[in-house]
Amino acid sequence: MIVIMQQGATEAQADHVIERVEQLGLTPHVSRGQFRTIVGAIGDKQPAHQAILEALDGVERVVPITKPFKLASREFHSEDSVVEVGGVPIGGSAVVVIAGPCAIENADMLNRIASAVAERGAVLLRGGAFKPRTSPYDFQGLGEEGLKMLRETGDNLSMPIVSEVLNAAQVELVGQYVDMFQIGARNIQNFQLLREVGDFGKPVLLKRGFASTVREYLMSAEYILSRGNRNVVLCERGIKTFATEVRFTLDISAVPVIKNYSHLPVIVDPSHAAGARQYVNALALAGIAAGADGIIVEVNDRPEESLCDGPQALLPDMFSELVGQIEKVAAAIGRTMVNTNKKKKG
Numbered sequence: 416m417i418v419i420m421q422q423g424a425t426e427a428q429a430d431h432v433i434e435r436v437e438q439l440g441l442t443p444h445v446s447r448g449q450f451r452t453i454v455g456a457i458g459d460k461q462p463a464h465q466a467i468l469e470a471l472d473g474v475e476r477v478v479p480i481t482k483p484f485k486l487a488s489r490e491f492h493s494e495d496s497v498v499e500v501g502g503v504p505i506g507g508s509a510v511v512v513i514a515g516p517c518a519i520e521n522a523d524m525l526n527r528i529a530s531a532v533a534e535r536g537a538v539l540l541r542g543g544a545f546k547p548r549t550s551p552y553d554f555q556g557l558g559e560e561g562l563k564m565l566r567e568t569g570d571n572l573s574m575p576i577v578s579e580v581l582n583a584a585q586v587e588l589v590g591q592y593v594d595m596f597q598i599g600a601r602n603i604q605n606f607q608l609l610r611e612v613g614d615f616g617k618p619v620l621l622k623r624g625f626a627s628t629v630r631e632y633l634m635s636a637e638y639i640l641s642r643g644n645r646n647v648v649l650c651e652r653g654i655k656t657f658a659t660e661v662r663f664t665l666d667i668s669a670v671p672v673i674k675n676y677s678h679l680p681v682i683v684d685p686s687h688a689a690g691a692r693q694y695v696n697a698l699a700l701a702g703i704a705a706g707a708d709g710i711i712v713e714v715n716d717r718p719e720e721s722l723c724d725g726p727q728a729l730l731p732d733m734f735s736e737l738v739g740q741i742e743k744v745a746a747a748i749g750r751t752m753v754n755t756n757k758k759k760k761g
């Protein structure tokens with residue numbers, strides 16, 4: 416349930432509510448808004464709890480959270496959340512473009528692609544060092560060497576970096592290098608991993624599983640939030656359907672549905688959904704038009720040489736075109752783009 420404090424309730428009154436929530440054996444989660452404070456009381460609640468908390472000074476009302484996901488719900492936090500990643504806001508009025516190669520294959524390719532996307536308007540750099548591959552014989556990523564390259568390249572270009580962590584044992588290592596963890600579609604219900612990144616505290620880009628419902632997806636986000644880490648960004652990346660012309664079906668409707676249920680920022684990944692570069696820009700624009708807070712997209716200047724996901728990588732010129740189009744779609748729906756004064760090219 417949530418305890419909604421009166422407008423103008425004092426700090427001491429809120430502290431007392433927090434204390435009482437703890438005494439009732441519940442865990443308090445405090446959200447201090449511009450006008451009022453809300454205290455989430457999560458745990459095994461008894462029917463008497465509501466009246467006990469409602470009687471406290473400074474409390475306006477106590478309402479149950481009806482959704483199974485609590486901290487992720489809009490009932491708990493009515494305003495849109497903004498997650499800061501190395502100084503870049505995700506989830507505000509401006510949409511964000513995250514780009515880079517699928518996998519870091521060597522320093523030269525990473526530097527070429529990173530510079531190309533930075534010049535063309537990307538504000539966060541992506542690149543996998545630990546790759547979840549369907550076949551054990553495929554390139555598995557450069558591991559820590561790749562993370563070092565990504566960190567150095569990101570620093571040189573003043574771009575925060577995001578990279579995937581595959582399991583709980585890797586969290587400490589990956590966490591030393593990245594500004595944001597990526598949790599992949601295949602790990603959506605790896606609860607131990609979700610808890611570990613929750614404890615680590617750095618921002619998390621949580622991809623939707625290709626077979627998870629929106630409710631299951633938000634429950635996975637709840638694992639991270641329940642450990643005290645509020646910095647979760649959701650990402651719709653396509654689900655399995657009977658459609659065979661694309662790799663996955665980008666579930667555009669998930670964007671407004673998640674926005675309805677949750678305050679967390681939502682971005683789309685059109686690359687893994689499409690599986691083919693000619694469809695990527697259309698899907699990215701559809702995501703922005705549907706209300707997504709940004710995109711994460713794969714770019715490669717030499718996709719034919721790529722060891723991973725070459726067919727879906729945008730060429731730099733296509734990426735340039737996309738950024739220009741996103742700016743227009745965003746403007747049409749009253750939004751801007753996060754731009755860290757990079758000069759656009761192409």
Ligand code: PEP
Pocket residue numbers: 517543547598599600601622652684687
């Ligand atoms: C990726 O971003 O390279 C990736 C493997 O994504 P997903 O987990 O969505 O398949």
Ligand code: MN
Pocket residue numbers: 517518687713723724
């Ligand atoms: Mn990929």
